[in-house]
Amino acid sequence: MQVSKTKIAKRFIIFYFWLPLILTIRGNTMSKVINLKRGFNIRLKGEAEKNLGTSTDTDKVALKPTDFPGLVPKLLVKAGQVVKAGEPIFFDKYNSEVFFTAPTSGEVLEINRGERRKVLEVIIKADGKNESVSFPKSDPKNLSAEEIKEQLLKSGLWSFIKQRPYGSLAKPSQTPKHIFVSCFDSAPLAPDYEFVFNGQTALLQTGVNALAKLTGGKVHLGIRPEQANGVFSGLKNVEINQFSGAHPAGNVGIQIHQISPINKGEVVWTITPQGLIYIGKLFETGKVDFTKIVALTGSEVKSPKYIKTYHGANLENILKGATQKAGSERIISGNVLTGTKVPADNYLGFFDSQITVIPEGDEYEFMGWADPGFNKFSPGSTFFGKLFPKKAYILNANLHGGERAFVLSGQYEKYVPMDILPVYLLKAILANDIDKMEQLGIYEIIEEDLALCEYACTSKVKVQEIVRQGLDLMMKELG
């Protein structure tokens, strides 16, 4: 068959003229992709399958003041009191406008206290009706910043807004430079936000509109290039930034650093998409609704999946019969890098939308340090497993070595996509040198941003504990 010359010419034009043109136009309408080269994805076994399992009954929910660094709770309820969702449970002593409210309706069952009567948990027995206190229903676009603030403070939704520096509760008296929302979680086995928030663009938009009134700057969203046609990409009244690269690309702190790094004296706020949804619901319906979708993940979970439950839900029902029970297991509220170890009858953390169960690994390993390691997963190159990569690995909570002083250099930098010298910053913290901490960028990080360093550290340095110690000192000294 002969192809005519015109046909060839047409094809030529399509290929070499139209196609590039279309691609360039498409490319230009997209925001620029920030490609983060440093970081690492830990390939864990037990990713949640993308279907929503049958919802388990949530019989108890809890608020844990310990989820907030530096919070001193003043209780407003007693055991036996009946509350509705959105009714104040306690407030922060040093931030007395900020209320923490009941996640669902029911009866206050008990208040668990630890050492020196420190409040650990306020437990509410859910009545299953999820009745909410009524708030005014209105479009945030027509409200003033003060009105929005008041509604957020009263409903308890203010507690979802964090500030940087320090990662502590946002102060209602301040106006942040910008507000940042990371719309993907890059941590190991993290829930897929496109799945979790599927179809909720309208609620997110209302949430964004409310927050946009509270800042003098912009609301910045961070998405992956793959999300370009997803739940978040259509949102208005925001600046969308794209980030590609391995974890911690999804950490909001990394995104802030890339877009508008925090300098001394500046404050930005951060919120999760889940927080935006709650705020959106509040303004659209005049009610609070703290239901959320949580990913149940990890190698010890029989069938990892997504489940619908409440903010602060009791883990007992969720985990009943769900794990392998092969040996001793570690239950983590959150992900393996930054989550909190909890007993099986404890509660989901305030900001966590993931439960991970991994083996505890409290066993001796014979000559483990000399093992060629054909089956071992490691970010370094000292194990042969690197040559035979598998898709996913089971990792346990063993330290795999003794704690040492800093010996190796150049290890941490590989996992921090920021213009920061992590080891020097950590040493400044250990020396309690406030000036140095400030100069080396303590305002730009919280624990999660250096969590990968802790995972990869040869000397098993407790990086996140040191960072928190530094942040606490700064908060105490500088406020």
Place this chain on the structure above:
Amino acid sequence: MKFIQKFFEDTKPYVQKGAKYHWLHSVHDGMFTLFFVQKNTSKSGSHIHDYIDLKRTMGIVVLALIPALLMGMYNTGYQHFAAIGELANTNFWEVFFYGFLRVVPFILVSYIVGLGIEFVFAQMRGHEIQEGFLVSGMLIPLIMPINTPLWMVAISTAFAVVFVKEVFGGTGMNIWNPALVARAFLFFAYPSQMSGDSVWVSLGGQKAIDGFSGATPMAQAAAGHPNIDIWNSFIGLIPGSIGETSTLAILIGAVILIMTGIGSWKIIFSTFAGGAVMGLILTAFAGNNAYMALPFWEHFIIGGFAFGAVFMATDPVSGTQTERGKWIYGFLIGILAILIRVVNPAYPEGMMLAILLMNTFAPLIDHYIVEGSIKKRLKRAKVNA
């Protein structure tokens, strides 16, 4: 393996604080952790930790030193039989075995003295035993001339461990590379036994053949008569310190260090680059000076240049710790090593002093890199304000 585990677990209560054998605590702990990675799990922060630990890291450096060690053993035998004129009548294994017997005591002395001191200090301070000496203990024998008396090895090792490492707080805290200080200590304390032409070849009580000199290519070059057999220098069949003669074996070690990411390729590369630059400069102004005219790459295969660049300069504790600093640090080591070698004939080997000097200045280099980072942050704040 269960019975070993059981032994350590059963004996653990006896070495606890207040128990009868508490003075053996560090030894027990050291041996237990050597045999078994402990069952301790994460208490705070990240729940998972990488499999790597300091034992493995140090183990890999020791592994990387093995080719140099084996070649050093063979060369010791080779030089011996060549000196007594019997080389043609001995087979490979006889040559190697002679060297093996001569070298092993060095290793034993270095480890026994060094680890002994480490154990005592760990016990005194209530620390775990730290792995740093696993490498130092192997490096020390490899940079000794074969005729060094063992008591000198013991003294220098003790000096290095106590005054260079422990007084600063142990592994990770030292300013200079302990192994190099051990060598420097001997060099300055016992100069007559550590240099000259008689220390490099083990005669083993036998008589050398006529015309035997025993001088290293470096000494010959420093005397103004460079006479380098390139192939033998590369393979390592020349007189010299035990482990530093074979550039080939050192390169194998370098490949291991770089592939595993344990040694910094930046330091190794920039050290050679610095050496090359200085070598070229010297060659350009050589005139009649035969040593200055020596091509730069011949510098790399004689003396301790390659060994120092690969195994000494890359010590993460005594070197620079910032990534940019590593380029500067390595480059200056290369420059200084060749400069000292050629320009100062009193010290035939410049590498040792160059590295120790740059060890001293490494914190200064890092200081400026860190200051740079701080200034950048300040500038950013000003632009924004």
